[in-house]
Amino acid sequence: MLDVSPSTVATCAAAAAEAAPSLAGAADEVVDGALAAMAANLVSARPAILSANAADVSAAESAGMSRGLLDRLRLTEARLAAMASALELLASAPHPARSVELRTLPDGLRLVERRRPVGVIGANYEARPNVTVDVASQLVKSRNAGVLRTGSAALGSATELVASVVAPALSSAGVDPAAIQLVPSADRAAASELVALPGLVPLVILRGSGESTRALAFEAARHGVRTLAHADGGGVLYLDAEADLEVGVDVIRRSVDRLGVCNRLNLLLVHSSVYSMALPLVESALSELDIRLSLPPHDHAVGYEWALDAEHEATVTVLPVQSALEAARVSNEETSGLAACIVTTSSATAESFMAAYTGTGVFWNAPTRLLDGVKLLGVPETGINIDKVPGPRGPVTYPDLCLRQYAVLPR
Template structure:
């Protein structure tokens, strides 16, 4: 046991370091790979997701059986599950990503009067780590984004999804990289079930300077604090829970549809979590809204609440099928509640009144704001037509909202003679 990090075993630390070293050895070649090779590898992953479907589903069923025996909630089991249709969707998204045109590495910012040119150059980070729990689809989401941005990677998932993720790396990602002429070792999956491997991953700034933390609640926040202690930067997705404010000017039928659309899945971060109703129409609108929730099998937590107003129900295995309902005194008050009492992931307003919508949208400062649209759209592929590594809700400059390959570069300023040959590749 390593005494400076609670829960980290020497074997986990060594396993993560070995993966990081292997990934780093191929990072330079990956950074220089052609656009054609990168996109061929992603298309190869998409093809193998389809052809290896039976094998992938079998591995996933073993994970599902073990998780169910361990008492995993239905909402989390849904996140863990791989089905034929879900794998088909993943393959389709990968094909879309492969066909996204690569942006120039070098961009001219200024032709200076002193005969020099100022360029902005995009460089890969090198090796990026990723920690995620019972969501095997994230294995491909992150692997594909790392490839598209030419970054090597070390992926770590928990025991619940490890068989599924191992099958994806061994039978899909690795062979596709080899077929495209790329080193399969640039993408590593830590073969260690213990959570101590996650702490090891965020403790190696010299090998893995950036780690994507995709998870839920306290455990992910704790990893972020541990990363900061070691000087490792993170893109963290720990908290979620979306808000819908039903304004006084909302069309009742449209509001009911938004509620329904926002609760199609309960184990995801951008589902409806807090439903605010304008107090001027609260008594009038509440019965119809409760009927909608009842029809969907969702319990309404009505005031007075025995929990914080922004409590995230998707993280509560026993009560995930719950929505908090409360009053708001107008659009500004609703936005303030969303800003101050929720994670800041996403909030929407249902109204036919443009002035009310503008007041709400201008006041809300979270990562995604929606007017007569479901917060479920705050998703990489639904919003940006790209897979995502996660949704970052940090309130600091940098990538925010769904993080894609375009956010996984370092910016470098380059000054050179205007007459000199600088690659625009």
């Protein structure tokens, strides 16, 4: 099943590029039909998918994979059903207009803005089988071909998903199934090759641990490949002096329903005036979930992302602060800027915190776990982009995966 030759990624990219026009020119109903077929295939191919995934999970357990990472890797009947529902939502989601008339120029010519697919988009992501379907479906909806590369732990599951779900759905809709390629290699060098092919794969979506993803982004820049990187995460929750602590504990519980995800509660900031009262309640709630608190003084960075620590992922850092503005400052300066929540009964304090926080998502009395494509936007995401530059930010979905083209036309 595995091919680790250095030409593997380039071969996949060339095949995707050759098939790209079949997808780029597809009608809306063809694209949506392919997505609906993917949803149906997830149901009909369920035994084969779960069998492949069970083999991946067993191998990962034998290798000592942590609880949080195993949770990311594991597929269940319920998760497959949720994946199918997300595909059905995506199939029914409206397509952005391919051409929009902007204005008439002074000489009477018409200015039109067109949306065009990128062509071939790469994706390198962690050992999460569902991401294979999430990214493939977003590429199909945006009419982009793709080259997918996942971690070795999930390669068996991903291979089955592409073979049993994605490829036959494209074929049944009349689209060349070669448009979505999965790199059949567990070799980590494949990730570096994926970001080094600007002529074939000009844009690559990067998801995974911070250091490895940043290294790939630097490598991509060196080769002139653009990236949408999802390198760092970690949600922040601030319990204000005027917080309803019962609400706060409930939001905290909902913020750690899964530990191996980027938008989970990572850093808990508590106003000093309620710190001694709130801490026992938080400790009690989290101890029931087998989650420990890292209390000051800390021997690690305040924003240290526990989801990436296989040995200590069931941890939440706690820090007292003096005000909502200090909480926003800590969130801005000490964390990735993914998402932050304030729990308070004061609308003025909430507005102050939300105005001061510059991150991608901000929440009031709601968990940062909501920073997710399906939960916020009703469609799967390719990842969550936290770059502080113009362009797609937050959950990146199919309308973001296009190029703008200006066309000047006669009257």
